[in-house]
Amino acid sequence: MNKIPIIEIFGPTIQGEGMVAGQKTMFVRTAGCDYSCNWCDSAFTWNHYMQSEIKQMTAIEIYNELKNIGGDCFSHVTITGGNPALLKDLEYFVDLLKENEIKISLETQGSKWQGWMLKIDEITLSPKPPSSGMKLDLDKFDMIINNLSKNNVSIKIVIFNDIDFDFSIEIYRRYKGIPFYLQTGNEYINETNNLILTQKLVEKYTWLIDKAINNEEMKDIKILPQIHTLVWGNKRGV
Amino acid sequence: MNKIPIIEIFGPTIQGEGMVAGQKTMFVRTAGCDYSCNWCDSAFTWNHYMQSEIKQMTAIEIYNELKNIGGDCFSHVTITGGNPALLKDLEYFVDLLKENEIKISLETQGSKWQGWMLKIDEITLSPKPPSSGMKLDLDKFDMIINNLSKNNVSIKIVIFNDIDFDFSIEIYRRYKGIPFYLQTGNEYINETNNLILTQKLVEKYTWLIDKAINNEEMKDIKILPQIHTLVWGNKRGV
Numbered sequence: 001m002n003k004i005p006i007i008e009i010f011g012p013t014i015q016g017e018g019m020v021a022g023q024k025t026m027f028v029r030t031a032g033c034d035y036s037c038n039w040c041d042s043a044f045t046w047n048h049y050m051q052s053e054i055k056q057m058t059a060i061e062i063y064n065e066l067k068n069i070g071g072d073c074f075s076h077v078t079i080t081g082g083n084p085a086l087l088k089d090l091e092y093f094v095d096l097l098k099e100n101e102i103k104i105s106l107e108t109q110g111s112k113w114q115g116w117m118l119k120i121d122e123i124t125l126s127p128k129p130p131s132s133g134m135k136l137d138l139d140k141f142d143m144i145i146n147n148l149s150k151n152n153v154s155i156k157i158v159i160f161n162d163i164d165f166d167f168s169i170e171i172y173r174r175y176k177g178i179p180f181y182l183q184t185g186n187e188y189i190n191e192t193n194n195l196i197l198t199q200k201l202v203e204k205y206t207w208l209i210d211k212a213i214n215n216e217e218m219k220d221i222k223i224l225p226q227i228h229t230l231v232w233g234n235k236r237g238v
Numbered sequence: 239m240n241k242i243p244i245i246e247i248f249g250p251t252i253q254g255e256g257m258v259a260g261q262k263t264m265f266v267r268t269a270g271c272d273y274s275c276n277w278c279d280s281a282f283t284w285n286h287y288m289q290s291e292i293k294q295m296t297a298i299e300i301y302n303e304l305k306n307i308g309g310d311c312f313s314h315v316t317i318t319g320g321n322p323a324l325l326k327d328l329e330y331f332v333d334l335l336k337e338n339e340i341k342i343s344l345e346t347q348g349s350k351w352q353g354w355m356l357k358i359d360e361i362t363l364s365p366k367p368p369s370s371g372m373k374l375d376l377d378k379f380d381m382i383i384n385n386l387s388k389n390n391v392s393i394k395i396v397i398f399n400d401i402d403f404d405f406s407i408e409i410y411r412r413y414k415g416i417p418f419y420l421q422t423g424n425e426y427i428n429e430t431n432n433l434i435l436t437q438k439l440v441e442k443y444t445w446l447i448d449k450a451i452n453n454e455e456m457k458d459i460k461i462l463p464q465i466h467t468l469v470w471g472n473k474r475g476v
Contacts, residue, residue: 012451014461021259022419022460024451075457103458181260198436202469209469213250213262219313220341222260223252230468231440231447 002089003056005031007045007082009065010237012074016228018124018181019154020105025076026066030090033082034111037132039160041189044236045082059092063100079120080107091116109134110141117144123153124181127171129164131185138174145175154179159208160187172218182223184208186234194233201230240327241294243269245283245320247303248475250312254466256362256419257392258343263314264304268328271320272349275370277398279427282474283320297330301338317358318345329354347372348379355382361391362419365409367402369423376412383413392417397446398425410456420461422446424472432471439468 011026031054033046044050057065066077077097084090085108094116097104103121110125117123125148127141128134145153155178157168164185172180184204191197205225212223232238249264269292271284282288295303304315315335322328323346332354335342341359348363355361363386365379366372383391393416395406402423410418422442429435443463450461470476 014447014451020460022462024457024459024461072454073452073457195433195437198440199433202436206469209252213252214311216310219262219311221262222258223262224260225465225468227463227465230463231444 001058001060001092003058004062004087004089004093005054006057006062007031007050007054008237009062009069011066012070013238014228015078015105016226016231017183017224018107018126018156019152019179020078020122020124021224021227023076023078023105024074025078025105026070026074027078027080028062028066028093030079030081030084030087032086034086035083035109035128035132035134037128037134039131039185039187039189041186041234042080042082059089059096062093063096075101076103076105078105078107083108083112085109085112085114085117088114088116090114091119094119110144111137113140113144113147117148118151121152123148123151124156125153126156126158129157129159129167131160131164145178154181156181156183158183158185160185162211165208165211169215169217172221180218180221182208182212182218182221184225186226186229189234191234197233198230201225239296239298239330241296242300242325242327242331243292244295244300245269245288245292246475247300247307249304250308251476252466253316253343254464254469255421255462256345256364256394257390257417258316258360258362259462259465261314261316261343262312263316263343264308264312265316265318266300266304266331268317268319268322268325270324272324273321273347273366273370273372275366275372277369277423277425277427279424279472280318280320297327297334300331301334313339314341314343316343316345321346321350323347323350323352323355326352326354328352329357332357348382349375351378351382351385355386356389359390361386361389362394363391364394364396367395367397367405369398369402383416392419394419394421396421396423398423400449403446403449407453407455410459418456418459420446420450420456420459422463424464424467427472429472435471436468439463 253261
């Protein structure tokens with residue numbers, strides 16, 4: 001069976017972001033990304049220092065590891081990265097979860113298409129704003145949104161500054177009707193004092209709320225913090 | 239036109255709880271409640287000290303006030319209390335919002351039924367756990383859940399202690415398939431230092447997450463904090 005590059009498997013815990021915020025879930029984080037965002041909080045999925053941490057695993061091995069650590073405590077799995085949409089062979093794993101009646105969420109930036117995305121229960125597409133240093137391919141993003149028009153899909157944009165916010169207005173306008181989430185970015189990924197981190201994140205979140213609630217164009221939106229960072233700080237694997 | 243007792247109207251802001259967490263919304267808070275929960279964070283809606291704050295308003299007056307303070311910045315209104323489901327005449331207001339293409343959320347404990355609840359876009363029923371000192375009428379709750387079976391309804395339970403958690407398991411079991419939210423209670427409604435409050439709330443939230451993620455029965459649930467309390471503390475009107 002084909003192998004999938006995995007950087008971490010953990011849970012059960014809660015999903016801290018977007019349309020499934022608060023959901024009790026297991027996480028499967030794939031290695032590799034076609035992006036390298038300036039502020040990536042999971043750079044260990046793509047920077048070369050972490051190559052030795054990557055495990056090549058079959059779908060069954062991943063599933064067994066989930067059962068091994070999650071036992072009988074879960075019915076939901078989140079696939080995130082990196083960019084899982086780089087991996088055609090994730091289809092085997094997606095099918096295996098479906099066979100076992102496990103709900104699946106996917107997190108991806110919307111730069112790549114895979115047929116298995118149609119089988120996902122909850123899809124978060126997170127186009128990266130200008131502060132990432134990445135450039136969104138709008139034609140490709142249009143195609144992906146169209147392909148998923150009958151699925152449970154949402155758009156989530158992480159906001160670091162005013163320019164990112166302006167970008168989010170353009171995306172909101174272009175994809176009106178798709179559930180739309182704004183989220184504060186975490187600029188403080190090296191902050192180890194959780195109390196200071198929480199204070200800074202709450203301040204940033206308040207800034208984003210103020211901008212969004214006073215905007216006349218973006219009416220039907222949700223504005224969320226990264227809940228897990230408020231709770232666990234910059235710790236990995238929670 | 240019949241008048242509705244209103245204790246506050248504010249926004250735009252974000253919804254801090256449950257199925258619509260993060261939603262940009264206006265709030266309309268009705269006065270009066272059939273409950274008097276020990277830890278109620280909106281006791282000003284029902285305790286007699288606040289009688290003088292209640293305004294009797296027609297549907298049109300409420301709508302005009304929303305436009306007056308929210309301008310053209312909103313397309314979503316949350317009706318909360320107190321218990322709005324005490325008020326038959328809210329139907330006029332609900333119809334007026336619908337005519338103006340405004341989405342409506344309702345927050346109620348599930349102790350009273352009103353026909354206009356069928357017109358609400360997102361309904362949160364929050365049966366009160368034992369720590370509230372209230373007793374849930376399960377037959378009535380069954381009836382309300384049945385009436386709303388084709389609507390976008392969720393159950394949210396606020397948890398203060400182990401006994402509340404056990405109660406939430408019973409409710410989860412009884413209404414399987416209904417989107418289910420656990421939320422930490424705020425025991426610190428007199429805490430004015432926001433930093434201390436945030437710390438305490440995060441600790442409590444971590445406690446609830448730990449209990450919930452290790453429970454084998456409650457698999458498909460969302461566990462959320464009161465986001466607005468993390469941001470604004472115990473301040474009213476935000």
